[in-house]
Amino acid sequence: MAKEVLIEIEHLSKSFPGGTEVLKDISLEIHKGDIVAIIGPSGTGKSTLLRCLNYLTVPSEGKIRIGECTVDAKSHTKEEVYALRRKSSMVFQQFNLFKNKTALENVMEALTKVQKMPKAEAEEISKHLLEQVGMGDRMDFYPSKLSGGQQQRVGIARALAVNPEVILFDEPTSALDPEWVKEVLATIQEVAKEGRTMLIVTHEISFARQVANRILFMEEGKIQVDAPPEEFFSDTKQERLQQFLSFVRREEEL
Known part of the structure; x- marks a missing residue:
């Protein structure tokens, strides 16, 4: 097929x-x-x-x-x-995270602002995705407190959050x-x-x-x-x- x-x-x-x-x-x-x-x-x-x-x-x-x-x-x-x-969702070279938002808030952003998802539902999805990319213990950290690799993993979770086709x-x-x-x-x-x-x-x-x-x-x-x-x-x-x-x-x- x-x-x-x-x-x-x-x-x-x-x-x-x-x-x-x-x-x-x-x-x-x-x-x-x-x-x-x-x-x-x-x-x-x-x-x-x-x-x-x-x-x-x-x-x-x-x-x-x-x-x-x-x-x-x-x-x-x-x-x-x-x-x-x-x-589609994009994962950038330079992470492009919001500096004034935690890892969790960065992942939630598109769900609450663009997709108008209820905050509780967006938070549940975002927590699951941060766990999936190995960032479950850094959810409340701001980008300045994360290594480059950690920031990029948050970026990947953010890209996954909107469930893109590509x-x-x-x-x-x-x-x-x-x-x-x-x-x-x-x-x-x-x-x-x-x-x-x-x-x-x-x-x-x-x-x-x-x-x-x-x-x-x-x-x-x-x-x-x-x-x-x-x-x-x-x-x-x-x-x-x-x-x-x-x-x-x-x-x-x-």
Whole structure:
């Protein structure tokens, strides 16, 4: 039985002022339950692609469909963009937690303010999710009292709270000290076991190999390779991909 296509991207392009073309005519399908890792050199459009999916960055051209919501870059309404955004949650590089709110309040925020959920119900869901990501004993701590890894785990709980159809991870470990990277990656792996659809921009190549069922290699604003891990890492025909992987492995060894 064919898997449902949850995300459909058609001819997506993005140029910034000054004429810099960051995404170049990208078309892509993501199936429900796919865990897609996106890797590639810095500045190749990986994070921009993710931000276009929820219109934090507005594409220059192209259509994006998540579930039954379709948004066309050339003719879209605010209502269509809001509907698209409700389909996904994003985990950011820099955590983006409210500094004046506790871990629990940060997770509750979208439930009470956006979804208008009763406070008691929102609190119950948020506590459960903080327990799930190993932050049950830090619920009443403010971000300033949490390590980077702990803050990112709160960010993951917050993303899960609204029960999105897809979770977007934008280099979730890039702002962390090395000692905290492992705990955040382990948390993402636990979330992956739930069968959620996830797109993960990452520089952690071994993690991508373990957690993803598809890996995309992006360069110069285009998807150059899209394959399952076993094919991706054994593809000797893609010389540029092998150069990149060799460089990353040398960096990891250092």
